[in-house]
Amino acid sequence: MLFEHVEAYLFVLPALFFIGVFDILPGFFAFVMSLTRWGVIYERFAGLDNYAALLDPAGSRFGEFVNSLGVTVWYVLLTVPVEMVISLVAAFVLYQGTVGRGAYRTLYFMPYITSLVAAATIFEWIFDGNVGFLNYVVGFFGIGAQEWLREPRGIFELIGSGLGIAVPGAVAGPSLALLSVSIFTTWHFIGYQTVIFLAGLTTISKEYYEAARIDGASERQILTKITLPLLSPVIFFVGVIATIGAMRSFSQIYILTNGGPLDTTRTVPMLIFRTFFERTSANGIGLGAALSFIFVVIIIAITLFQFRVLGRKVFVE
Amino acid sequence: MSDTVFVEEGKGMRRNPLAFAVALSLVLAACSGGAPTGGTAVTAAPTPEPTTAADISLGGPVQVTIWHNQTGALAKGFDEMVADFNKTSGKGITVKAEFQGNYTQIYQKMLGAIQAGNLPEGVVAVENQVADYAKAGIVVEVDPYISSKKNGLSKDSLADIYQPYIDANKYPQYGNKILSFPFIKSLEVNIVNLDLLKELGFSAPPKTMEEFEKMAKAAKKTGPDGKVTRWGWAGMGTEAFLGHVMSRGGQILNADGTVAWGGPEGIETLKLLERCYAEQFCYRPTGFDWQDRFGEGNLLFATGTSTGRPFIQAAIKKPGGINWAIFGMPSAGTGKSQTIQFGGVIAITKSTDQKQLAVWEFLKWFTDTAQTAKWSITSSYMPVRKSALDDAALKSHWGSKDIQGRQAFDLVPTSVAGPSIRGWQEVRDAIFEAITKVQTAKAKPEDALKDATTKANNVLKENK
Numbered sequence: 001m002l003f004e005h006v007e008a009y010l011f012v013l014p015a016l017f018f019i020g021v022f023d024i025l026p027g028f029f030a031f032v033m034s035l036t037r038w039g040v041i042y043e044r045f046a047g048l049d050n051y052a053a054l055l056d057p058a059g060s061r062f063g064e065f066v067n068s069l070g071v072t073v074w075y076v077l078l079t080v081p082v083e084m085v086i087s088l089v090a091a092f093v094l095y096q097g098t099v100g101r102g103a104y105r106t107l108y109f110m111p112y113i114t115s116l117v118a119a120a121t122i123f124e125w126i127f128d129g130n131v132g133f134l135n136y137v138v139g140f141f142g143i144g145a146q147e148w149l150r151e152p153r154g155i156f157e158l159i160g161s162g163l164g165i166a167v168p169g170a171v172a173g174p175s176l177a178l179l180s181v182s183i184f185t186t187w188h189f190i191g192y193q194t195v196i197f198l199a200g201l202t203t204i205s206k207e208y209y210e211a212a213r214i215d216g217a218s219e220r221q222i223l224t225k226i227t228l229p230l231l232s233p234v235i236f237f238v239g240v241i242a243t244i245g246a247m248r249s250f251s252q253i254y255i256l257t258n259g260g261p262l263d264t265t266r267t268v269p270m271l272i273f274r275t276f277f278e279r280t281s282a283n284g285i286g287l288g289a290a291l292s293f294i295f296v297v298i299i300i301a302i303t304l305f306q307f308r309v310l311g312r313k314v315f316v317e
Numbered sequence: 318m319s320d321t322v323f324v325e326e327g328k329g330m331r332r333n334p335l336a337f338a339v340a341l342s343l344v345l346a347a348c349s350g351g352a353p354t355g356g357t358a359v360t361a362a363p364t365p366e367p368t369t370a371a372d373i374s375l376g377g378p379v380q381v382t383i384w385h386n387q388t389g390a391l392a393k394g395f396d397e398m399v400a401d402f403n404k405t406s407g408k409g410i411t412v413k414a415e416f417q418g419n420y421t422q423i424y425q426k427m428l429g430a431i432q433a434g435n436l437p438e439g440v441v442a443v444e445n446q447v448a449d450y451a452k453a454g455i456v457v458e459v460d461p462y463i464s465s466k467k468n469g470l471s472k473d474s475l476a477d478i479y480q481p482y483i484d485a486n487k488y489p490q491y492g493n494k495i496l497s498f499p500f501i502k503s504l505e506v507n508i509v510n511l512d513l514l515k516e517l518g519f520s521a522p523p524k525t526m527e528e529f530e531k532m533a534k535a536a537k538k539t540g541p542d543g544k545v546t547r548w549g550w551a552g553m554g555t556e557a558f559l560g561h562v563m564s565r566g567g568q569i570l571n572a573d574g575t576v577a578w579g580g581p582e583g584i585e586t587l588k589l590l591e592r593c594y595a596e597q598f599c600y601r602p603t604g605f606d607w608q609d610r611f612g613e614g615n616l617l618f619a620t621g622t623s624t625g626r627p628f629i630q631a632a633i634k635k636p637g638g639i640n641w642a643i644f645g646m647p648s649a650g651t652g653k654s655q656t657i658q659f660g661g662v663i664a665i666t667k668s669t670d671q672k673q674l675a676v677w678e679f680l681k682w683f684t685d686t687a688q689t690a691k692w693s694i695t696s697s698y699m700p701v702r703k704s705a706l707d708d709a710a711l712k713s714h715w716g717s718k719d720i721q722g723r724q725a726f727d728l729v730p731t732s733v734a735g736p737s738i739r740g741w742q743e744v745r746d747a748i749f750e751a752i753t754k755v756q757t758a759k760a761k762p763e764d765a766l767k768d769a770t771t772k773a774n775n776v777l778k779e780n781k
Contacts, residue, residue: 040431041453060775129603150603152757261753277425281449281739282779285428 034289039281050283050290061275061287067263068271069298074174075267076246078182079189083242084235087190091197092227105198109191116188120255123184124149127256151176152262175264181256185249193238200234201227229315236314240306247299268295370670371465371677378409379675381668383439384417384426385500386661387696392416394695402682410675420446420661431455436666439676444737447497447664448488452739457665459486459495462677470681477702478684481658485734489574490781497662498680501698503624504658504732505556506725507647511640513617522642526565526649529618530589536617537598548600551607552620553590553756555748556657556735560620561586563733566652570736574777576744579770585649587755587762594756601756608632614639622659623725624697643724645731658732660698699726740780747772 037046053059090108094101111119126133127148135145151158154172161167174182208226217225228235250269253259259266259274266274272295276288387395399414415437417423424446430436431453442450450456463469475483482499509522517536523529533549540546559569559578567582593599600610605628610616612632623643633639645654665676682688689700690708697719705711706726715723735741751769754760760768 039452040428040449060779128606129601130606147601147603150757152753152759261757262750262759277428278421279743280424280428281452282743282776 030289031293033285034293036286037283038285038289039283043283046283046286050286051294053287054290054294061291064263064266064271065268065291065294068266068268071174071178071263071265072247072267074178075182075185075249075265076243078174078179079185079246080239080242082182083186083189083193084238086186087193087238088197088235090190090194091201094194094198095201105195108194111188112191114188116251117255119188120184120252123187124256127180146176148180149177149257150261152260152264155179175261177257177261178265181253181265184252184256185246188252189242189245193242196238197231197234200231204230232314233316236306236310239310240303243306244299244303247295247302268298369461369465370673371461371469372467373670373674374467375408375410375671375674375678377671378411379671380411380413381438381672381675381679382413382415383441383663383676383679384415384423384437385441386419386423387416391696394692398683398688398692398695399679402679406678406682408675408678410678412675412679424449436668438668438672439663439665439679441500441661441663442497443659443742444485444488444497444662444735445739445741447486447662448490448737448739448741450664450666451488451491451496455667456496457667457673459498459665459677462665462674463495468674468677468681477686477704479701479703479729481729481732481734482701485658485737486662488737490738497664499684499701500661500663501624501696502658502660502701503622503698504725504728505560505620505646505656506623506643506728507645508611508619508621508629508641508643508721510611510614510617511642513614517617522644523647524654526561526585526589526647529647530592533593533618534596534598537596538615545597547615548610548617549598550593550618550620551600551602551610551616553593553599553752554620555745555752556622556659557620558583558586558748558752559735560646560656561589563655563657564646564648564652566650569733574738574781576770576773576777578748579766579773582652583766584762587751587766590752591755591762594758609634611641612639623699623722623728624660626697626719626721626725641721643721643728645728654731656728656732657735658699658729659735693722697722699729738777738780740776743776744773747776 034050035045035047037043037049053061054065056062087108094104094108098104125131129135129145129147129150132148134148138146152175153161154167154169155174155176157167157169157172158176159167204227208230209222212222212226247267248269249267250273253265253267253270254273257265259270268291272288272291275284275291277284279287385392385395396414399412403411417426420441420443423441427436427440427442427446427450431450436455440450447456463475478499482502483495486495486497486499487493488496507522511522513536514522514532517532519532519535523532529550536547536549537545538547562578562582563569565582565585567580568577571577590599594601600607600616605625607616607619608625608629609632611619611629612634614635626643629641633641646656648654663676663680665673665680667673683692684701686702686704686708689702690705690711692698693700693705694711694714700708700711715726736744747769750772751760751762751765754765754768755762759765
């Protein structure tokens with residue numbers, strides 16, 4: 001018995017070693033850094049000063065932190081629900097025995113396996129304000145050329161101005177630049193989610209459908225009473241993973257807008273990067289580490305909230 | 318260990334006990350004096366020249382690594398020059414030039430290297446990054462090397478280097494010491510399509526801001542659909558903003574270290590930009606596409622780096638070519654035409670006396686008349702010496718293939734170095750933010766500049 005335990009521990013030891021060396025130790029060290037004033041070099045122990053600078057409304061970095069948090073929330077709202085709805089619909093369509101399902105599945109999955117950086121670079125051209133393909137396309141609908149990645153004005157403000165309505169700044173909405181980055185993110189991740197939903201659909205026993213149809217259930221009833229409830233664990237899983245992923249997004253934003261224009265795409269990861277690497281001399285490492293820890297706590301809190309609130313609605317067979 | 322190693326004031330002795338011991342022994346030796354001998358009258362011995370690590374001789378083969386940011390043809394040219402130095406220096410020095418990405422990427426790698434204590438002996442950087450490195454105590458002061466009787470520059474040689482290029486390497490947060498040396502130099506210049514200027518009825522590029530705006534407005538042309546097809550100006554970036562401010566009589570920094578560009582000169586500059594976009598005589602670039610508009614003949618003026626010359630030349634697609642020129646900043650009010658010069662410098666990092674001297678020897682060679690002229694032809698960067706004008710190859714190059722190169726070089730005396738201080742990059746970000754706000758009509762010039770001034774001053778305060 002004891003030997004069995006020892007053997008088990010021996011099996012997990014390599015994994016524990018790597019997790020310890022590459023995750024836990026750096027994490028612990030980063031936490032220690034967050035308690036210091038550390039610019040280019042370590043200066044002094046600072047206690048909770050960095051946390052105060054970020055969380056205290058009178059703190060020197062509070063404003064930019066709150067702004068980046070707001071941008072992150074908009075980014076999650078613009079990507080996660082849209083991705084999930086589109087990929088769910090795509091999965092349903094593919095599940096209905098569409099001819100060439102395999103080819104479609106590959107086609108949907110293609111963006112996901114394309115290098116994020118390379119794809120973002122291509123989209124940079126598509127979104128270009130002067131020679132971009134997107135402006136060419138929207139031109140057919142009578143929409144004037146837009147500065148997709150360089151427009152800091154909110155989308156509601158822009159729509160309002162098109163209709164001759166002045167929209168106040170407080171309800172201007174996310175910038176057009178953030179919307180553009182969100183469009184790219186959605187395009188990139190739809191395939192991944194479609195494949196997961198499709199896998200989830202194939203696990204639902206066909207007997208349920210046969211029985212429902214024999215009992216005279218309509219297709220709508222089958223969808224809402226059988227498919228969606230039985231797929232809810234997968235929907236929940238995708239929702240949690242997509243939310244965490246969106247909150248942590250970095251590469252595509254870095255390539256497409258680098259946080260601009262006017263910080264309207266500066267999500268928290270972008271702010272962490274800027275604080276750590278671009279504002280290093282003024283305690284950048286200490287503040288960047290503190291910012292990372294606050295963000296980790298926020299992500300954990302949101303995930304727990306999803307488990308507590310949405311997790312209860314998940315149907316388990 | 319070198320006594321020329323730069324360390325932040327008050328920290329040196331704690332960090333460097335060996336230096337402290339050497340200094341103490343020197344003080345004790347100086348205080349002890351010598352006993353008179355032979356009963357003869359004691360005459361004061363001549364004071365020996367103070368020697369530093371900059372005055373040593375190289376004692377054998379020494380290899381140093383320099384991290385740089387040159388790519389493509391420039392990297393090839395740089396590598397060739399390094400190979401030439403390694404072959405011909407006759408001092409047993411081997412320079413290993415390593416490309417490590419752009420300025421930001423090098424800076425990020427340097428942050429890691431500083432923590433790890435594993436540094437290259439020389440590193441290309443912009444000045445505010447050097448100021449950061451100096452805070453970490455890893456940068457070697459260059460003044461003793463420049464003034465070294467044995468290994469330094471003669472008075473004439475030093476005077477031959479343009480003063481703004483030397484000034485850029487003086488760091489006010491570190492007692493104005495020289496902590497780096499020029500590597501690649503550019504300046505913010507205006508370019509003009511002379512054919513279009515003539516077509517519009519003007520005989521020469523503008524001397525004043527008023528003329529500049531008048532000409533730019535005159536260049537605007539719209540198509541049948543009402544869309545603008547020809548523009549007057551493109552390219553108001555951070556450096557152009559500072560050039561405009563100075564040419565209107567303003568300054569970059571106040572004596573107390575706060576920013577000075579937030580005054581009327583800055584507001585006037587942004588108001589010009591506001592009018593330019595509102596009246597649509599400005600082209601809004603998305604990168605370097607303004608070069609294409611210029612090359613098509615649809616842009617009268619542009620403002621940008623002097624090093625962009627080959628790209629502009631390559632962008633000229635108009636049949637018959639375009640007759641174009643470089644000119645300085647127009648002035649206004651009490652201001653005289655001034656511009657900003659910028660570019661990479663090389664900092665020598667703390668290593669051994671031998672290696673530090675080896676890097677200095679390379680820098681000295683790289684910036685001598687023949688090499689700076691050669692590098693200028695290869696790279697389109699400005700030569701750092703006035704005497705480069707006498708170099709036959711450069712003369713011929715500027716006289717035929719690159720006449721705008723000479724025009725840019727003539728503006729060097731009107732150039733001013735940007736502040737070499739910690740936090741300057743963030744100050745530039747704040748200026749850029751103000752420009753973007755005005756460009757996108759998010760704020761009025763006064764409000765945009767007020768916000769930027771507050772931000773910039775907070776940054777400078779944090780970095781004091």
